[in-house]
Amino acid sequence: MSPDEFRAEAAACLGQDKPAGDMVDCVSRYFPDADVFRENDDLFIKGGGRFLIVRRAGPDLFRVSLSVAAPSTNLVDYGGGRETTLNELIDQIATLGD
Numbered sequence: 001m002s003p004d005e006f007r008a009e010a011a012a013c014l015g016q017d018k019p020a021g022d023m024v025d026c027v028s029r030y031f032p033d034a035d036v037f038r039e040n041d042d043l044f045i046k047g048g049g050r051f052l053i054v055r056r057a058g059p060d061l062f063r064v065s066l067s068v069a070a071p072s073t074n075l076v077d078y079g080g081g082r083e084t085t086l087n088e089l090i091d092q093i094a095t096l097g098d
Contacts (some may be wrong), residue, residue, distance in 0.1 A: 020054040044071050047096035060086045
């Protein structure tokens with residue numbers, strides 16, 4: 001699969017207007033080296049000893065928090081973290097294990 005095909009398929013899967021936690025299977029399929037799980041509506045992705053916590057903030061908008069310690073939604077619960085687009089989220093997940 002070419003990088004463009006990969007990006008198109010991942011974007012189609014992640015681009016659905018669902019809670020980020022509903023994307024566990026999709027992220028696992030496209031990022032098999034990551035440890036992916038759900039907590040309520042949030043998506044937790046572990047790669048390379050770091051955790052990326054993802055919460056959907058809109059159709060093409062996510063609020064993310066990167067943690068090197070135990071994963072927690074505290075930052076995104078209180079409006080912290082960073083807002084990111086779908087394409088930026090795909091890039092973050094792809095480089096998480098680096």
